[in-house]
Amino acid sequence: MTYSNSAILALGALGDPTRRAIFESLARKPSAVGQLADGLPVSRPAVSQHLRVLKAAGLVTEAADGARRIYRLDPRGVGAMRDWLDTHWAGALDAFQAFADSHTEEGNPS
Amino acid sequence: MTYSNSAILALGALGDPTRRAIFESLARKPSAVGQLADGLPVSRPAVSQHLRVLKAAGLVTEAADGARRIYRLDPRGVGAMRDWLDTHWAGALDAFQAFADSHTEEGNPS
């Protein structure tokens, strides 16, 4: 239970399409709330709430620049997700290998 | 539109905790619907519906074994997610680098 917990939160956070859009926009360029809301079909408060969820998930960090808050991606959160995925990818490959081994030369329906 | 579309679907599918549990269980061992539902606090039809979503997202594959359906992870879907994550991770690192650079040099307009 190192950062796999963060990975779980990150997956849940990225399940929402609007949050994915915010995430991708932030990947391109760090921005403030107004900037983000301007390029999205939702209001500022909505972006603010999504940002809070993303921050709780460890995917973004907040940097106060005067009255503005600049949000940017947190590489650690993305790395945790990547690690979680890596672990399960290994399981997937293993299971697929076992399946392929069980069906060595069979598997051509119709 | 390479496989990033599949990655989007995969992210959306994995946003649900129950689907994540099914996904992790499948990563450990391919199973039938009854097997899955037996180890989860939800009914069989619920597992069936989640399996359908996971299959549509390209994360699991179905293999008919007589009356039983054996579900296993699809390495391609997991790989697509991993690729998507990789791309945005690069963006995150780049943005973070720019941020660190901006704090050591100080001099960015607008």
Add this chain to the structure above:
DNA sequence: AGTTCGAGTAAGTCATGACTAACGGTAAGT
């Protein structure tokens, strides 16, 4: 052939959460 078990589908209910509107607080500019 009949029975039994297992899986998928459909309809319906209910909870979660995404969004908007209104308010308060804080920092810069005049």
Add this chain to the structure above:
DNA sequence: ACTTACCGTTAGTCATGACTTACTCGAACT
């Protein structure tokens, strides 16, 4: 010091979707 602008918060509404119950289909076993 006042005004302006931006950000965050709260309360409330409404849509999305997760879950269950009941039904039908298909395959194996007696």
